[in-house]
Amino acid sequence: MPKQQIHYDVIVIGAGPAGYVSAIRCAQLGLKTACVDNWRNSKLQSSLGGTYLNAGCVSSIALLESAKIYHLLNHEIDSHGIHAENISMDIAQMMQRKDKIIETLSNKIVDIFAHHKISRIHAQAKMLNARQVEITPLDHSAPSIIQAKNIILAAGSSPIDLSCAPIDNEFIIDSTTALSLNSVPKKLGIIGAGVIGLELANIWSRLGSEIILLEAQENFLTLPDQQISREAYRIYTQQGLEMRLGARVVSTKKSHKKVTVEYQDNEGLHCLRVDKLIVASGRKPNTENLAAEEANLMLDENGFVHVDENCLTTLPGVYAIGDLTSLGPMLAHKGIEEGVFVAEQIAGIYTPINYDILPSVIYTEPEIAWVGQTEQALRAIGENIKIGTFPLSAATRSHVMGNPEGLVKIIAHADTDTILGVHIIGAQASELIAEAVLAMEFSACSEDLARTIHAHPTISEALQEAALSLEKRTLHLPVGKLPS
Numbered sequence: 001m002p003k004q005q006i007h008y009d010v011i012v013i014g015a016g017p018a019g020y021v022s023a024i025r026c027a028q029l030g031l032k033t034a035c036v037d038n039w040r041n042s043k044l045q046s047s048l049g050g051t052y053l054n055a056g057c058v059s060s061i062a063l064l065e066s067a068k069i070y071h072l073l074n075h076e077i078d079s080h081g082i083h084a085e086n087i088s089m090d091i092a093q094m095m096q097r098k099d100k101i102i103e104t105l106s107n108k109i110v111d112i113f114a115h116h117k118i119s120r121i122h123a124q125a126k127m128l129n130a131r132q133v134e135i136t137p138l139d140h141s142a143p144s145i146i147q148a149k150n151i152i153l154a155a156g157s158s159p160i161d162l163s164c165a166p167i168d169n170e171f172i173i174d175s176t177t178a179l180s181l182n183s184v185p186k187k188l189g190i191i192g193a194g195v196i197g198l199e200l201a202n203i204w205s206r207l208g209s210e211i212i213l214l215e216a217q218e219n220f221l222t223l224p225d226q227q228i229s230r231e232a233y234r235i236y237t238q239q240g241l242e243m244r245l246g247a248r249v250v251s252t253k254k255s256h257k258k259v260t261v262e263y264q265d266n267e268g269l270h271c272l273r274v275d276k277l278i279v280a281s282g283r284k285p286n287t288e289n290l291a292a293e294e295a296n297l298m299l300d301e302n303g304f305v306h307v308d309e310n311c312l313t314t315l316p317g318v319y320a321i322g323d324l325t326s327l328g329p330m331l332a333h334k335g336i337e338e339g340v341f342v343a344e345q346i347a348g349i350y351t352p353i354n355y356d357i358l359p360s361v362i363y364t365e366p367e368i369a370w371v372g373q374t375e376q377a378l379r380a381i382g383e384n385i386k387i388g389t390f391p392l393s394a395a396t397r398s399h400v401m402g403n404p405e406g407l408v409k410i411i412a413h414a415d416t417d418t419i420l421g422v423h424i425i426g427a428q429a430s431e432l433i434a435e436a437v438l439a440m441e442f443s444a445c446s447e448d449l450a451r452t453i454h455a456h457p458t459i460s461e462a463l464q465e466a467a468l469s470l471e472k473r474t475l476h477l478p479v480g481k482l483p484s
């Protein structure tokens with residue numbers, strides 16, 4: 001006799017930031033919710049949080065914290081009059097610390113799910129139609145079917161494979177393995193100087209690897225404002241990262257426990273021999289086996305789930321959020337906001353997302369963060385703009401912290417003074433950007449920021465000073481000496 005089907009108001013597929021947040025918000029709104037997720041950690045146990053928590057951003061920033069301390073003790077501490085000798089690294093313990101952080105945070109999600117009575121299902125999910133989801137236990141025992149009035153697809157993304165550099169996870173590794181190595185590679189090649197490539201480079205270079213990034217594009221970091229990208233390039237290369245731009249990897253060969261990478265640039269073919277090679281060439285949405293063919297889930301030309309501005313797919317009651325769609329960039333906080341947005345829509349509340357005011361962060365040291373438009377994009381559409389900049393080298397607090405590198409740049413409309421974009425490279429840029437996001441959400445002018453009292457000395461003053469510099473009245477930099 002077929003098993004009786006369990007009925008929910010909402011089934012969420014995927015428990016990354018988009019999916020687990022969506023499940024929590026659905027439950028808060030009184031909806032009977034199930035969340036199906038197939039993540040298995042190294043102990044083959046369920047671990048909520050998706051790539052972001054288990055093998056992405058959280059791992060990356062946890063390791064960067066450790067790497068910064070190691071680097072500080074080896075290279076920077078003497079200037080404080082503190083002499084540290086016999087500094088050694090226990091990489092296994094460093095990884096254990098990272099894993100403990102992941103476990104703690106994942107368990108917190110389990111607790112919140114339990115509090116809200118969300119059914120947590122550790123299984124492979126496949127949408128059969130707009131109402132039914134097949135769930136297959138990970139031990140491949142017999143599948144069952146659950147039903148809901150609404151389905152939220154939040155299955156995330158995975159690394160794009162490069163046929164010229166097939167992953168073996170020993171010598172040619174993906175970003176997940178690159179966050180759990182058990183030794184420091186002497187010479188580390190990275191394909192792709194995008195967000196992931198740079199974040200990994202920042203960790204391993206501080207732990208002692210020689211890094212060579214091979215980037216197919218001629219221009220470095222095209223998403224942020226180009227003034228910030230130029231500053232980033234200068235700082236990273238000064239820190240020892242070797243960046244080869246316009247370098248497209250065409251083949252790889254493994255021999256004698258090393259990888260030979262062949263790449264093409266303007267001058268022809270070159271070879272590079274490294275101990276390990278990380279492939280960080282972008283991510284693709286996890287749509288394979290997400291829905292049965294008969295479900296008719298429509299994908300767009302790039303393989304993302306096709307959605308309208310409300311994250312609704314072409315199937316009634318079926319939403320897609322996070323990395324699965326091309327609405328905005330692949331960012332955890334974009335997925336989180338979409339998770340809340342669709343949960344509220346299902347409950348009859350409509351509070352759309354303002355994708356124009358979405359912060360982006362690159363978690364390197366220094367960090368890069370931005371919100372709104374770049375100078376280049378605004379000039380390209382002929383917008384009448386004015387620009388204010390303030391170098392962190394002129395901020396008292398950065399000096400005290402021994403970290404004076406970086407820049408804050410504010411772009412405002414020349415006539416209305418409305419802030420159109422804020423771009424930061426420097427210590428704690430990921431925290432500073434929140435003030436700019438809030439200002440822009442309230443349609444602030446640069447003068448509002450310039451007249452807002454900031455505690456002194458703080459790094460956040462650099463935002464106020466950059467706003468003052470729009471009218472050439474910075475206080476901690478001689479006027480006339482503003483960087484161009």
Ligand code: NAD
Nearest residue numbers: 192194195196197214215216248249280281282283330361
């Ligand atoms: P990316 O698109 O940012 O960078 C990949 C780079 O690889 C590109 O610059 C591309 O030109 C290059 N490339 C591709 N094939 C190549 C080849 N054969 N040879 C040389 N270079 C090649 O992708 P990513 O860094 O993998 O990140 C994936 C997504 O995840 C992005 O959308 C990113 O924003 C997101 N993400 C964000 C964060 C964050 O918010 N801090 C962290 C991790 C990932």
